[in-house]
Amino acid sequence: DQQVKQNSPSLSVQEGRISILNCDYTNSMFDYFLWYKKYPAEGPTFLISISSIKDKNEDGRFTVFLNKSAKHLSLHIVPSQPGDSAVYFCAASGRNTGNQFYFGTGTSLTVIP
Amino acid sequence: DGGITQSPKYLFRKEGQNVTLSCEQNLNHDAMYWYRQDPGQGLRLIYYSQIVNDFQKGDIAEGYSVSREKKESFPLTVTSAQKNPTAFYLCASSARDRGYQPQHFGDGTRLSIL
Numbered sequence: 052d053q054q055v056k057q058n059s060p061s062l063s064v065q066e067g068r069i070s071i072l073n074c075d076y077t078n079s080m081f082d083y084f085l086w087y088k089k090y091p092a093e094g095p096t097f098l099i100s101i102s103s104i105k106d107k108n109e110d111g112r113f114t115v116f117l118n119k120s121a122k123h124l125s126l127h128i129v130p131s132q133p134g135d136s137a138v139y140f141c142a143a144s145g146r147n148t149g150n151q152f153y154f155g156t157g158t159s160l161t162v163i164p
Numbered sequence: 165d166g167g168i169t170q171s172p173k174y175l176f177r178k179e180g181q182n183v184t185l186s187c188e189q190n191l192n193h194d195a196m197y198w199y200r201q202d203p204g205q206g207l208r209l210i211y212y213s214q215i216v217n218d219f220q221k222g223d224i225a226e227g228y229s230v231s232r233e234k235k236e237s238f239p240l241t242v243t244s245a246q247k248n249p250t251a252f253y254l255c256a257s258s259a260r261d262r263g264y265q266p267q268h269f270g271d272g273t274r275l276s277i278l
Contacts, residue, residue, distance in 0.1 A: 057206075060204070083264040085266050085267075087269075092252075092271070092272065092274070093271050093272065094168070094170075094254055094256075094269030094270050094271045094272050095207075095254070095269045096269070097266040097267070097268065100264075100266055102264065140206065140207065142267075144264065150195055150212070150214055150258075150260065151209060151212065151222070152197075152209075152267055154199075154206045154207040154208075155206055156204060156205060156206035157206055
């Protein structure tokens with residue numbers, strides 16, 4: 052049973068435009084959410100996180116939004132750059148998950164120059 | 165320069181053979197994890213350890229074994245009982261003493277069957 056879902060396997064965006072990656076979760080006990088970026092044949096790199104006491108967290112070009120009532124989070128990248136082309140994973144954890152993290156299946160972002 | 169080191173980067177296994185994947189971290193993290201990544205399936209948890217000499221099964225532990233004799237090391241053995249071992253294996257670690265902390269990942273080991 053997939054507790055964290057990324058329903059868009061791929062996304063293409065023009066350089067300079069906004070990229071919006073989406074993630075849905077089912078476990079209402081999740082209270083910590085993360086986004087990772089992954090290049091082929093490398094491990095994921097942590098990008099940005101948000102706890103459930105917030106609905107927005109910003110770090111440079113990256114902003115994560117959390118909608119708890121909809122069990123939905125999104126990652127906005129503005130402006131998108133060709134170097135942002137990678138696979139993006141969302142992940143979630145919570146007090147009832149025994150320090151486990153649950154990952155989505157990833158969205159492959161291509162930023163077109 | 166702190167981080168997680170996985171070795172080897174590529175590994176080949178013959179049928180019926182056990183192989184061990186190495187994971188070492190110098191981040192002084194208590195928790196360590198092993199994930200398996202298959203195409204289109206994201207990361208699935210194999211085993212995790214929150215403290216030395218203790219570990220728990222994840223969602224897909226069958227055919228795998230681990231040990232945690234030292235804080236910095238968490239090797240994963242893929243046994244002959246794992247019938248479909250071809251995958252990309254990722255090791256991660258995280259701190260536990262300051263509330264929620266992100267996991268840090270190694271660069272992975274790609275295991276293939278000869």
